[in-house]
Amino acid sequence: MDAVSTVEGRAYPFGMKNVDTDMIIAAKWLKTISRSGLGAGAFEGLRQDPDNVFDNPEYRGAPILIAGDNFGCGSSREHAAWALIDMGVKAVIAPSFSDIFSGNAFKNGILTVALPQEAIDRLLEVAKTDPVHVDLETQTVTTPFQDRFEFAIDPFRKHCLSEGLDEIGLTLEQDATIGRFEAKEPSWLRPFAA
Template sequence: MNAPLTHIAGRAYPFGMKNCDTDVIIGAEWLKTISRQGLGTGAFAALRAMPGHILAAPKYAGSPILIAGDNFGCGSSREHAAWALADFGIRTIVAPSFSDIFSSNAFKNGILTLTLPQQVVDHLMAIASEQSFVIDLEAQRVASSAGDIFDFEIDPFRKYCLLNGLDEIDITLSLADKISRFEEDSPHPSVAVRRPRSQALA
């Protein structure tokens, strides 16, 4: 079960990188584990090792929001990328667009992928060094401490799951009674009739 996501408040990393692929998010050397714990250490490790990189700046440390460029999460389908970001403390990623597979993986791990127009993302990037943000998932609204307010769209099912901290296993378990009733009411599958093997032609 994921932690319920209702309001995300704090600073945002003004990352902005376009076409950031999953190799950048988490390097191949971190893929030997099936545990989600500790992968935050490897999140953007190569970039954070660069002197002065925004992702390593103390003023943004612990920020729950990442502002990214177009086509974020492209590349491989590794779910480790979402695990690493969640363990790094990212709860919401704001970008003009996302890779479909990454967006799905992020959702399954309790991360909101929030799509906004490029000009809005550019504005948020420009003020992130001085302002903080509040993302209200219920109201579907992003607000800055400077007074900006931007509405966003989200799939209703994903919104429900994120608000309630539900993953696919939780959803299946919530339907356990209905599944049991369906199995009880369904007729037993018929036994397949065996047919004799065809005789070889003389």
């Protein structure tokens, strides 16, 4: 997982409320266990409209998505986070997120930022013409117009994201401790030891 410190650039001014995981990535895309290629199916239903924000060349590849309340509701499909990553999204800003989506996003290196609706409205306006800057260290979202919005984040999630640690990385951080423990165990408890 890549470390996250800052995410800066154009943002998709999406703003839709109650976007469920089926809207993010339809069920027909769930037949794969690969994380690559899912960006092509992200928001497929909405992309039927030729004026959709996701295919607008002005926003293509934007690392930030600004959404409405209750983003990621619905099923627990981790493919939704994979699809966002594959389309280049590294941060999602919304008033609220479903717990399951927020957890899946975190485990896959996507920063979810919850801000009040007034801040979202302002960011949606700015995103139409200018970049947005998200700083995990200072826990702020800023714009070129001196807007500054502070956000809260669980310290454990902040640590993992800023260090690029997924569950395997967290375990590897404890490699020396695990090694010391294993060295103390009698050999009959280590059937696969050399």
